[in-house]
Amino acid sequence: MQKRTLLCLLALALSTLLQARNKPTIEESEFVTQAEGAEEALECLYDAEDYYDQGEEYYELAAPLYLKAYQYNSNCKALNYKLGRTLLFGYNRHEALNYLLESDPNIMPDYQLLLGRAYQYNREWRRAADCYLNYLNSLDKQERRRQEPQIRQYIKECEFSNMALADSVAVFVNNAGNIINTPYDDYCPTPTHH
Numbered sequence: 001m002q003k004r005t006l007l008c009l010l011a012l013a014l015s016t017l018l019q020a021r022n023k024p025t026i027e028e029s030e031f032v033t034q035a036e037g038a039e040e041a042l043e044c045l046y047d048a049e050d051y052y053d054q055g056e057e058y059y060e061l062a063a064p065l066y067l068k069a070y071q072y073n074s075n076c077k078a079l080n081y082k083l084g085r086t087l088l089f090g091y092n093r094h095e096a097l098n099y100l101l102e103s104d105p106n107i108m109p110d111y112q113l114l115l116g117r118a119y120q121y122n123r124e125w126r127r128a129a130d131c132y133l134n135y136l137n138s139l140d141k142q143e144r145r146r147q148e149p150q151i152r153q154y155i156k157e158c159e160f161s162n163m164a165l166a167d168s169v170a171v172f173v174n175n176a177g178n179i180i181n182t183p184y185d186d187y188c189p190t191p192t193h194h
Contacts, residue, residue, distance in 0.1 A: 023053065024078040024107050031069075031076050041072030045079070052082060059086040070099070077104040081111065088114055093121040112138065116154065125158035125165075132158070 026045060032038045048065035051058040063086040070076075070083055084100035087093065097118035105111050116131030136144060136151045175181050 024081055026076060026078045026082070031073055031079065033073050033075075037072050041069050044068040044072075048082075048086075052086065056089045059090040062086045063090050063092070074102070077102075077107050081107045081114075084118065085114060088118055088121075093118070097122050109138065110135070113151075120154065120158060120161075123161070123165075125162040129155050129158040 026049070028042065031045065032042070044065045048062040048069060051062035051065070063083065066079060066083040066086060070079060073079065080099045080103040084096045084098075084103060087099065088096035096114075100111070100115050100118050103111065105115075112131045112135035116128045116135060119125070119128035119131060132151050132155050136148060139147060
């Protein structure tokens, strides 16, 4: 019975440690820089943290609150990371890059991965691929084996996009007139038989 209880406590401690590892902490002492506006900013921050802790499906609720806290203190690295992450997995992927760049590569182990995704969404494929490689090289052997197929896929997407953009040809679509085209969208004309 004691062994089972000890194992449960150990599993709970390990789970708590892993969760803490995936969530950078925004310390109030580091966040509060001046008295004016601090109370409202902290309230937004705490509400955002509650949503953030509930998982990615709540990031769209957390992001606007983090933005309000950001207006109070834009220099908090952990806040910038979380704001970038919530935007990346939420409603405004293109804006995530700005906040992730204001964070710090040492803030979280997945920083380079998130930065790569943000660069990719902003069509900066070479930078994205570099971030993916940095992320892949930072992983231990077991984690690398698990994540490498997905990261390699992201790199291939970047390489293809970069190549396709360089090899693209300008295409213009002109309406052929009312003898051929109708006033409707003629996406896929198909002959009909009556």
